[in-house]
Every structure is written in C-alpha cells, then in structure tokens.
Amino acid sequence: MRNRFGTRARARQPVVRRPTELDDLPDYALLNIIRIPQERRSSPWLLIARRVVYAIVLILTVTVIVYFDSGGYTEPLSFLDALYYSVVSLSTTGYGDIAPVTDRARLLNVIVVTPLRIAFLILLVGTTLAVLTEESRRTLQIQRWRKRLRNHTVVIGYGTKGRSAVTALLADGVPPGQIVVVDTNRQALERASGHNLVTVQGNATKSDVLKLAGVSRARAVVVAPNQDDTAVLITLSVREIAPSAMIVASVRESENLHLVEQSGADSVVISSETAGRMLGLATVTPPVVEMMEDLLSPGEGFSIAERMVKEDEVGANPRHLADIVLGVVRSGKLYRIDAQEAESVEPGDRLLYVRRVLSADIAEAESSRGEST
Secondary structure, eight states, X not given: OBOTTSSBOXXXXXXXXXXXXGGGSOGGGGTTTEEOOOOOOOOHHHHHHHHXXXXXXXXXXXXXXXXXXXXXXXXXXXXXHHHHHHHHHHTTOOOSSSOBOSHHXXXXXXXXXXXXXXXXXXXXXXXXXXXXXXXXXHXXXXXXXXXXXXXXXXXXXXXXXXXXHHHHHHHTTXXXXXXXXXXXXXXXXXXXHHTTOEEEESOTTSHHHHHHTTGGGOSEEEEOOSSHHHHHHHHHHHHHHOTTSEEEEEESSGGGHHHHHHHTOSEEEXXXXXXXXXXXXXXXXXXXHHHHHHHHOTTSSEEEEEEEOOGGGTTSOGGGSSSEXXXXXXTTEEEETTSGGGSSOOTTOEEEEEEEOOHHHHHHHHHHHHHHO
16 A cells, blocks of 8 residues: 555554563562561551540540639639630640630640640641651661662462471571562462561562562572472573572472473472372481481571681591581582592581581570560
C-alpha cells in the first residue's frame, strides 16, 4: 500500500514495553513484599484509644482544679461550667465567656492549666503523626536496609530443608539480620519473621525477586525448594546474577545432581539419599546415627567446625594435633585426613575438626544474637 507521495507505507509496529521489575519499584511499593523484623508495636487503633484516655484524664484534671477554685472566675462555676471551661481552654478555642479574674485563679492557669494545655495538644498531634507516619517509617527502614545489605546469606525456600538450614546458621553464630528468606508462602514467611529474619515474598525463579533479596551482594545462597527442576532454574538465575556467591543447593534425587552442578552450584546435598543412609544405619547401629545427628547439630554436644591453622601447627601432621581433625581445606579443596596431601599442614590451610560445644558457648551465642537484634 502506497501513500500519496508514492512510497510504501510501513505498518505501525506495536510498542513493546518492558515489564516493571520489582527491583525498579520505589521503596514504598515494596511494603507488602519485604518485611523487616522490628519491635512489637501496638496497633494504631489501640494507640489512639490509649491517648484518648490520656486526653480525657487531662480534661478531668483541669475540671477538678477549676471547680474547686470556682470563686476566682467571672461568676461562680458549676461542675458543668468547669468542664466546659476545661474543654475550650485545652483545645485553645477560648470563647472568653469564662475567664479567671483573681490572682490565685490566674496563677493556677499559668502554672497548671497552660502546661496541661500544651501537653494536651502534643498528645493529639503526636497521635496523628504516629499513625500517619508508620508507612513512611517502614519505607525508610526498607530503603536503609537495601543500601546496607552486604555479605549476607539468602535462603530460598522456607520448608523443612530451609528451616533446618536457618537453624544451623543461627546456631553457628550468624546474626538473624544477615539472613534473608525468599518464599511464596505467606505463612512460611510469617514463621521466618517470627525468628527475626528478613523476608521477601516472591517467586525465586524470577531475577527481579532475587535482586530484591540482594543476591548480587550475598556471600552465600541456599537453594532449598521442594522440586528439583525448580532448584535447577533458581541456581541458574542466581549464578547469572551473582557469579562470585557460594551456592549450596538441595535435590531430592541423585540423578539431578549433575544438572544442579552444571547450573553453577558449588555444593549439592541429596536429601533423599542422605536420609536413606541414616535410616539404614539406624537399623544396624543406632548409636552411629545419634552421633551423626550430634555432629550435625552445632548448638549442642559435638559439632564439626572449621578454623584457620595456627602458626605453631604449620608443618605438623594434622593427626597429631590437639583437636580431632577430619580434613584439611587447601585452596578451596578438601583433603581427607588419610589423603597424601594432608600429611602436613601448610600456611593458609583450614582445618575441619570436631569441636566440643559447651553450655557457656551456647549462652554466649544466644546473648550475642540477642544484642544484634
């Protein structure tokens, strides 16, 4: 089809707009997505009701004072007159039909009624500001949190595996404020928030949700969804956004192990096989299972810990050290205690050893977490 100038008219192309990502939204639009733990606060309506009671007490206080000094005003006052004067005086209406005329009444107004009038106004204005600025306060809190978020741990999925991972992190001394939980289940996020964890509601397979959780600045990411295919997709997205973050993923079936590793996971845990091995051991040697559970529980008994090698330990055989050493980590690679590379300890090595968790250590960890929150 040609136009009147003889050139072929081009068909109008529809304008394709890029959908707005959550990470691009203003902070006030994220109030229902990001939840930051905070001190328990009374509801706005309870706050208003409490301050109304305070205001009534102030009015009655002035009423009693004026009533007992009713002779110092333009005319003798009844209790209703005193109440009327208190209301119009504290509200700064001031019709002037009732006014103090004696020195004593005016002195009481200066010393008592005027300060109560100021307190009354502050009470009303403060209530209004407290209710109206709640959302602004939360918006500012989210803004500051997003700017300061660094080297944290993101836990994707707060089911059985995610909760266990968070419990282990907390027991190992990680502050709750350094853990961000991502899930689509509102009830699961409520439970996480009850443990003073920052929560983000959204589908972790979407990059904008991951960016909102600060994955690009995270130290580690725990991928613990319910489905293996979801774990693969999330791992791919996380690795694309955070090339240097440590990714620990969980899968149900061993046949999906290589898929998650190829997606970029640094470590993969096969939940079904691990549970199956524990069940098999429990039928033959139950004490072994109890000991394994003790080692995997950092908050009680014995636990497996990691530490830097000491200067006086360099060159020594790790089997002869005071701690029970299980392996040596060198240049990011683990060597078991019976490996040839672990015959002697080198500078910069890290030791995996069995650490005794005393009750004092547990109390100290709990107190430090309480101070951080």
